[in-house]
Amino acid sequence: MRRLNVKKVISVIAPMYNEESLVREYCETTFRALEVLQEKYQIEIILVNDGSKDQTWNYMLKLQENYPFNISTVSLSRNFGLEGAVYAGLQVSKGDLTVVMDADLQDPPHVIINMVEQYEKGADIVLAKRKKRSNDNYFKRTSAKWYYILLDELSGKIRLERDVANFRLLSREALNKLLNLPEVNPVFRVTVPFLGMKTAVVEYERDKRFAGETKYNLKSMIRYALDSVTGISIEPLRKLMILGFGSGLICVLFLILTIISKDAWKTSFFISLVISMFFCVMFFALALVGEYIGQILLEVKRRPTSIIYEYNPRKEPRKESIDEIC
Numbered sequence: 001m002r003r004l005n006v007k008k009v010i011s012v013i014a015p016m017y018n019e020e021s022l023v024r025e026y027c028e029t030t031f032r033a034l035e036v037l038q039e040k041y042q043i044e045i046i047l048v049n050d051g052s053k054d055q056t057w058n059y060m061l062k063l064q065e066n067y068p069f070n071i072s073t074v075s076l077s078r079n080f081g082l083e084g085a086v087y088a089g090l091q092v093s094k095g096d097l098t099v100v101m102d103a104d105l106q107d108p109p110h111v112i113i114n115m116v117e118q119y120e121k122g123a124d125i126v127l128a129k130r131k132k133r134s135n136d137n138y139f140k141r142t143s144a145k146w147y148y149i150l151l152d153e154l155s156g157k158i159r160l161e162r163d164v165a166n167f168r169l170l171s172r173e174a175l176n177k178l179l180n181l182p183e184v185n186p187v188f189r190v191t192v193p194f195l196g197m198k199t200a201v202v203e204y205e206r207d208k209r210f211a212g213e214t215k216y217n218l219k220s221m222i223r224y225a226l227d228s229v230t231g232i233s234i235e236p237l238r239k240l241m242i243l244g245f246g247s248g249l250i251c252v253l254f255l256i257l258t259i260i261s262k263d264a265w266k267t268s269f270f271i272s273l274v275i276s277m278f279f280c281v282m283f284f285a286l287a288l289v290g291e292y293i294g295q296i297l298l299e300v301k302r303r304p305t306s307i308i309y310e311y312n313p314r315k316e317p318r319k320e321s322i323d324e325i326c
Contacts, residue, residue, distance in 0.1 A: 009042045010034070011095030012112070014103035015085030016060075017050040023059040026103045027071065033109035037116060041097075044314055046072045048089045051079030061312070068315045077309040084306030086166060086188050090179060092311055099169045100188065101128075106206050107167045114202040115169040123200035124174040125192060128167035131203050151190075158193050161201060168192060184305060185298040236288055250274070 027045055034043050049057045057075050064071040074088055086100055101107045115126040166188055174197050
């Protein structure tokens with residue numbers, strides 16, 4: 001009899017937007033780092049062009065000609081943002097293991113080896129956790145810290161690991177369950193913990209960006225944070241109820257203070273300041289409710305996270321066979 005020697009496939013998804021200076025270096029660095037896995041696994045890199053305006057897509061196609069059995073290329077019809085690019089890669093991934101990572105080489109590709117080890121021990125999801133953020137500026141470190149604290153506080157029953165971004169490994173089963181979720185505006189780092197499958201964590205130190213500049217500005221971070229908070233649970237709305245009840249109690253206390261105070265004008269002035277503060281809280285609450293309504297609108301429209309304009313899958317390598325005597 002003849003038995004096919006079929007290796008499992010590791011699909012590594014690398015979203016890129018205007019990263020022409022990174023395409024070749026990222027792929028070659030990743031292939032070198034994962035060379036030790038090639039005895040047991042086939043390595044596939046899925047390059048996702050998120051509507052780049054430079055030569056990123058052309059460089060992807062040229063590199064695919066050099067690595068026809070290891071590189072697949074995806075081009076979106078326009079720029080959909082990080083989440084759209086990630087989910088486009090997830091949709092075309094056929095790997096037994098799928099890894100999502102940034103393509104700027106701040107996430108070292110060799111960490112994937114440790115992630116695969118955890119997968120082989122039985123984990124369906126492996127998270128890559130940053131030990132420290134020494135290469136980030138003070139604002140980025142502080143905002144990221146409070147982002148994870150806030151998200152964890154508002155996550156309800158979902159357990160979130162702090163300092164874990166999109167650098168994750170998913171088994172085939174985990175990926176199938178993720179893609180079966182009905183959401184059309186998902187946040188990857190929120191929907192993955194929602195699955196609640198067996199999860200492992202590996203720690204690593206993040207490197208500096210190899211080339212170019214980050215495309216993630218303050219506006220993008222705020223939008224991403226709002227999508228995360230409103231997408232994870234309805235816990236923020238419940239917190240607003242508590243905040244409203246507490247504000248009502250404070251108003252009653254100040255009313256009593258005004259009645260019994262001898263310097264009523266001073267108290268009235270202070271109360272005016274407090275009322276102004278409460279109005280700020282009220283407008284914040286309205287804005288948060290508006291974000292939830294916006295999320296409902298997106299879900300009702302059922303528009304896709306992204307639109308794939310062109311997909312060039314890798315060529316399938318010839319299957320080796322092993323002769324067996326029965």
